[in-house]
Each structure stands twice: as C-alpha cells, then as structure tokens.
Amino acid sequence: MRGPARQVKVEFLKRWARGLQIYRNRKKNMSLIETKNAIKLSADVAMASTKLHTSQWSRALISSASSSNDTNNTVVHHILGTDKADHVKHYSENLKKSSSRICTxxxxxxxxxxxxxxxxxxxxxxxxxxxxxxxxxxxxxxxxVKRTQVLKSLVPGGKSMDDVSILKEALDYILSLQVQVNIMRRVVEMSELA
Amino acid sequence: MNALPDMLQCMSTSRNASEMSVLERQRARIKWQQHEQLGFLEGNMYSQAEALDFELTSNDSYLKPDPGMDNGWPDYSKFLDNDYVKINSVMGRDSFKKRKADKALAQKAGEAHIKQKMSKGLAEEGESKITAGQRETSNDTSKENSKISEVQKPDYIHVRARRGQATDSHSLAERVRREKISERMKYLQDLVPGCNKITGKAGMLDEIINYVQSLQRQVEFLSMKLATINSRMDFNIDNFIAKEMFPACLSNFTTIGSSSELAGPSYPQFNALQQAVTSGLDLGINHFEMTHKRTVSAPISHPEALVDSSCFNTIHPLATWDAELQNLYNAEFQQASSTTYQSQPYAGIRVILPLQLSVDFSLAS
Known part of the structure; x- marks a missing residue:
C-alpha cells in the first residue's frame, strides 16, 4: 500500500514544482494574495493531474482553472502537457454545455x-x-437531499453528477486532498526548519 | 329351389363376405390408426379426419373409432392445455421482471392464444398447421426464456428480492442504487474521521461535508503560509531538489516537525522567534495529527494513514531516533549552508505569521 501512494506523492511534487517554476519565471513582483493563489492553484492542478484518468472532479477542477485566467491556462498546459490539456478542454466544453443545462x-x-x-x-x-x-x-x-446538494457544491464538477457517483467522487477527492494537505504541510515544515 | 337359396345364400354370403371384407379392412385400418394415434399424438388429426370419413360410410364401425376419438381428443386438448398453462406460467413468472421481454412475450402468447382457439374451433383443419404453430410457440417461449435469462443474469446475481420485497423493475433498480450508496457511505465512514459513531445518513453527510471543507481550508491555509514564508517560491524548488536527492530525509523531517517538542530544544541555531512560530504551528499540526490518528484507529485504514508515519514513528525505539536525528542534522547542515542568508529577510514576515495562524485557525475550527 505504500508504493502507489508514494508514487502519487512524488508525481504531485514534480508537477507542483513545474507549476511553481512558471510563476517564478513569469512574475517577479506579486502580492501576498497573488502568491498564495498561485501556490494553491498550482497545487490543486498538480493534484488533479495525478488523478486525471480515474476521476471526474479532477477534470472539472482543471477545466475551471484553465478557463479562469490566461496565466493559469499556461500553468495548466505546462503541468499537464499540451495533448492532455486539449483533452481536458474538450471535456470543459462538454461541461459548460451540461452546466448550462443544469443551470436551467x-x-x-x-x-x-x-x-x-x-x-x-x-x-x-x-x-x-x-x-x-x-x-x-x-x-x-x-x-x-439538502446535504447532498451541499456536497455537490463542494466537490469540483459535482453539480453534474448523480447521487451515486457524487459519493464515489467525494471519496476520491477526500483521498487526494489528504495527500495534498500532507505534502504541503511537510513542505511548510521543511521551509520552517530551514 | 335349392339352387336359388343357395345362390342367394352364396350371393348373400358373397355379398356378406364382400361387406365383411370391407368392414374388416376398415376395422384393421381403424386399429392401425388407433395405434398410430397412440404412437404419435401429434399426428392424430389426419387419422381422425379419416375416421370421421369412415363414420359417415359405415355404421358398424362407429363404435370402433369412437374410443380412438376419445383417446385422441382429450390427449390433444390436454396437450393444448398443458402448453397453454406453460405459456401462462411463463407469462406470470416473467411479467414482473422485464418490461420489454414481457411485451414481446405477451404478443407471442397472444398469438399462441389465437392459434389455440383456431385449432380448437377448426379441429378438422389438419394437424400440420397446429403442430407448426405449437412448435412456433414452443420455440418462441424457449427463445424468450433464453433472452430473459440473458437479460436478467446480472440482476439475478446482485439483486435478489427477499420475502415480501417488491419485485418490479423500479423497486429492484432503486434497491441496487440504495445498496451502492450505502456501500460508498461505509467507505466514507472509514475515511472520514469521527464518522464511526454517527448512525444515519444525514449526520454522516454532515461529517463528510465538514471534513471536505476543513481539508479545503487546510490547503488554502497552507498555501497562504507558503506564500508568507517565501514570496518568491524559489525556496520550494530547493526543497524539492533536496527531497529528491534525499528521499529518506523526508519522513525524518516530518516526524520531527510534527513532534517539535522533542526536536525544538535540540536545535541550538534556532532563535526564539522561530520557536514561537513552530509552537504556533504546533496547534495546527496537532490538530492535523489528531485527525490522522483517528483515521489510523479506524478499522480499515487507507493508504495515506499508512504512509503518514507520524503515529508510527512515535513508538520508535530510541536508537532509531538517534540515527534519524543524525540524518536530520546532516541534511540540516547541508541546507543551512545554502540558506542561511535567507533567514534574515524573512524575520519580518515570520512575526506576522502566528497572528495569521491564529486567525486562520479560528476560522477553521
């Protein structure tokens, strides 16, 4: 059980480092909030990219991240690679269609x-x-029913899922969030110690 | 005089003989037909038709084919009835299960119905059509049965209606859905800390929502902290490189960082400000550790609980602790040589950090 989880962690770290590198090269003067948002977004996208093929929430998260901002889009492209990003773009178009339907x-x-x-x-x-x-x-x-709606709003892309799949995605999302929190905490501790 | 009666007798006998021969022939034929009827029940209609013909021609033989008729008709009707009952039972069995198959089956059954009625009404129409119809219906029912079994196979394996439970397709599907949901809720119960004692779906959903929210807030808070610690993000990369170079140091760092009441005093180069920061962090870390300990105490532990070795390492013997500390010192010196100049410019930021921590935690908890 230790093997695959460790692999996920290493993968996440590599991708996160890639995303952070872009920000470091691109912008020299950023405010605290901007920096925080950049770190958070790159971490989220890196975590989602490790689970891209197995879950829906990761695709929803990446598509929403890439559609929000231009620099974010480049980050997503850099973390994922171009072909995968295009794949996700297709997904995001589908998602927009479905979400518009859902809005009605x-x-x-x-x-x-x-x-x-x-x-x-x-x-x-x-x-x-x-x-x-x-x-x-x-x-x-x-x-x-109300709680399920709240849960759907919490899990990315959850609004287009049914009751059975939202629970599965929530499971997956919680697991990956735990990994993410774990690693980020370690990084924080390391930088605290140094 | 004698000759004439003789002649007459002869004639009569000859006529009788001829008549007898005809009768005997017909009787033999009837017997053969009866044998045939007994032998081949399906082929009785033709012989019955012939028997009816014979009935019309001779009165003596009326008694003979009658048992044959009696044998033939009830058998045939029984056969029909059996088939009808079979079809009915098939219909009755399957009408609950699958609508599509049921519709098709009902159609076929209706056709079979009509054919049976026709066969009953027009008995002398000849058996070939009826047997063909019967074969058709039997083929259809067998086909339908095979189709139904194919369709229902997955359902039969997973869903089984117990006594008193509804068996129509909607109820079955709903039951499958509920079972899936409850199974996933069980997994979530194992995953989410503090969810073990709660019974009831609403409370569990509450806990799950709280946990997801807390995890999202933690990510937010940790990224904020990283942003405050190093505003240029080059420090992270150095750490990643160090981690990739020394993957063993990763766990050591975390264990000592999480239990910094042990590690804190052993660092002479730490100034008071940094200790304040780490102690401020300890609140948060202890909070995290508590949640993780709870996940470990859960009956089914997920991979993260195993990988997250913070609880495990507290039970470690002292010898390994020393070795790990030495490792840490080595890594620490290596990193300190490269990053000593960085500690001074961040002193101002670190003063702010505990305040933000407290604010964030009041939000989180």
Missing part, C-alpha cells in the same frame, strides 16, 4: 426548493407538536 434545471429547482423549505419549516413546527413517524421520515429525507 437548477433555476426550476430553486423555485421548488423555496416551497420545500417553507414546507419543511412547517414540518419542523409540526414535529414539535407531535406528528406521526411518516412525516419525520420525510423531513429526514429532505435533509439528506
């Missing part, structure tokens, strides 16, 4: 969810008064 769906859902909210508040009030078990189950189910 969401706008419909928004109206409904207000109603649901009002209803659920009514249900909570009713629960205090002592209501049969069936109604409580309904409120719990609604809570679960």
């Amino acid at each position: 769906v969401n706008s419909k859902n928004m109206v409904r969810s207000k109603k649901v909210l009002r209803k659920s508040c009514a249900l909570v009030r009713a629960r205090k008064a002592g209501v049969p078990h069936r109604v409580l189950a309904a409120t719990i189910a609604r809570r679960i």
Whole structure:
C-alpha cells in the first residue's frame, strides 16, 4: 500500500514544482494574495493531474482553472502537457454545455426548493407538536437531499453528477486532498526548519 | 329351389363376405390408426379426419373409432392445455421482471392464444398447421426464456428480492442504487474521521461535508503560509531538489516537525522567534495529527494513514531516533549552508505569521 501512494506523492511534487517554476519565471513582483493563489492553484492542478484518468472532479477542477485566467491556462498546459490539456478542454466544453443545462434545471429547482423549505419549516413546527413517524421520515429525507446538494457544491464538477457517483467522487477527492494537505504541510515544515 | 337359396345364400354370403371384407379392412385400418394415434399424438388429426370419413360410410364401425376419438381428443386438448398453462406460467413468472421481454412475450402468447382457439374451433383443419404453430410457440417461449435469462443474469446475481420485497423493475433498480450508496457511505465512514459513531445518513453527510471543507481550508491555509514564508517560491524548488536527492530525509523531517517538542530544544541555531512560530504551528499540526490518528484507529485504514508515519514513528525505539536525528542534522547542515542568508529577510514576515495562524485557525475550527 505504500508504493502507489508514494508514487502519487512524488508525481504531485514534480508537477507542483513545474507549476511553481512558471510563476517564478513569469512574475517577479506579486502580492501576498497573488502568491498564495498561485501556490494553491498550482497545487490543486498538480493534484488533479495525478488523478486525471480515474476521476471526474479532477477534470472539472482543471477545466475551471484553465478557463479562469490566461496565466493559469499556461500553468495548466505546462503541468499537464499540451495533448492532455486539449483533452481536458474538450471535456470543459462538454461541461459548460451540461452546466448550462443544469443551470436551467437548477433555476426550476430553486423555485421548488423555496416551497420545500417553507414546507419543511412547517414540518419542523409540526414535529414539535407531535406528528406521526411518516412525516419525520420525510423531513429526514429532505435533509439528506439538502446535504447532498451541499456536497455537490463542494466537490469540483459535482453539480453534474448523480447521487451515486457524487459519493464515489467525494471519496476520491477526500483521498487526494489528504495527500495534498500532507505534502504541503511537510513542505511548510521543511521551509520552517530551514 | 335349392339352387336359388343357395345362390342367394352364396350371393348373400358373397355379398356378406364382400361387406365383411370391407368392414374388416376398415376395422384393421381403424386399429392401425388407433395405434398410430397412440404412437404419435401429434399426428392424430389426419387419422381422425379419416375416421370421421369412415363414420359417415359405415355404421358398424362407429363404435370402433369412437374410443380412438376419445383417446385422441382429450390427449390433444390436454396437450393444448398443458402448453397453454406453460405459456401462462411463463407469462406470470416473467411479467414482473422485464418490461420489454414481457411485451414481446405477451404478443407471442397472444398469438399462441389465437392459434389455440383456431385449432380448437377448426379441429378438422389438419394437424400440420397446429403442430407448426405449437412448435412456433414452443420455440418462441424457449427463445424468450433464453433472452430473459440473458437479460436478467446480472440482476439475478446482485439483486435478489427477499420475502415480501417488491419485485418490479423500479423497486429492484432503486434497491441496487440504495445498496451502492450505502456501500460508498461505509467507505466514507472509514475515511472520514469521527464518522464511526454517527448512525444515519444525514449526520454522516454532515461529517463528510465538514471534513471536505476543513481539508479545503487546510490547503488554502497552507498555501497562504507558503506564500508568507517565501514570496518568491524559489525556496520550494530547493526543497524539492533536496527531497529528491534525499528521499529518506523526508519522513525524518516530518516526524520531527510534527513532534517539535522533542526536536525544538535540540536545535541550538534556532532563535526564539522561530520557536514561537513552530509552537504556533504546533496547534495546527496537532490538530492535523489528531485527525490522522483517528483515521489510523479506524478499522480499515487507507493508504495515506499508512504512509503518514507520524503515529508510527512515535513508538520508535530510541536508537532509531538517534540515527534519524543524525540524518536530520546532516541534511540540516547541508541546507543551512545554502540558506542561511535567507533567514534574515524573512524575520519580518515570520512575526506576522502566528497572528495569521491564529486567525486562520479560528476560522477553521
């Protein structure tokens, strides 16, 4: 179990170093926030690029990162290599299409969810008064739906996933975030010590 | 006088003989037909038609083919009924399972129905069509069965409706989906610290959301810290090179960094400011370590819990600690020779760092 995880770590470090190098060569005077954003973005993209073939969240993250800014785009290209970046661009176009579709769906859902909210508040009030078990189950189910929506907003690209795949992607995302946090912490400690 | 009755008798006998011969021939034929009917149940319609013809021609033989008819008809009807029942049972068994197959099957069954009705109504129409129809229907049912078994094979392996559970396709699909979700929730429960005690999906989702948010905040915070430590990012690269040159030093650095109450006093070259920074960091690191210890204590440990050897190293014997410390010293000197000049310009930044740490942690926790 130690082997592949270590390989992922080394890969992540190499890619992150590549991304940071671009920033170092490109800009000499950056503000603190800019530096922080650059470090964070390069780390995120490096982590996502290690999991590019196995997960959806990484592709969503990279596509959103490359579409936001020009320098970010070059960073993404440099970290991934051009062919992969093009591949991801295709994906991002698909994602935009699907997300626009989802936006329309969401706008419909928004109206409904207000109603649901009002209803659920009514249900909570009713629960205090002592209501049969069936109604409580309904409120719990609604809570679960809400939590799932929050989780979808947290995982990159999660808005276009269904309930089963969002859990899988969340698993993958949590694992890679743990790796990322681990390595970044080590780097911080090393630079603290030196 | 004698001759005439003789003649008549002869004639009558001859006529009788001829009649008898005809009757006997017909009886033999009927017997043969009966044998045939008993032998080949499917081929009885033709012989029955002939028997009906014979009925019309001779009255004596009426009694003879009747048992044959009795044998033939009930057998045939039984056969039909059996087939019908079979088809019905197939329909009944499969109508719950797959809609598509069910539709096709219903069509075929309907066709078979019509054919049976036709065969019952027009019995003398000849057996060939009916047997062909029966063969068709039997082929169809067998084909349908094979198709259904092919379609349902994966479902049968994974999903099995228990007693009292619904068996229509929607319920089965929903059950599969729920099982998948619960399986993944179980994995997430193992992965996310502090999720073991919580029962119920809503609470678990809460924990997962909190954990993802905390991890994202940690990334944010760590990148902020890196940005404050080295604003030009060349320091990172040096570290990466050092790490790639000495991969063994990586774990040593982390163990000592995470347990800096041991490592802190052993560094005479550290000034008080840096110690303050590391102690300020310790809050955060201890927080992380606690989460990681919790993941280790989880029944199924993920690879990161194993690779993250911070908990493991605290149990290390002292001898290995000494060796690791020596390694660290070597690495430290190598890096210190290259980076001593860098510590002075960052002194100003490091004063700010604990403040930001405290702010960040009040946000995070």
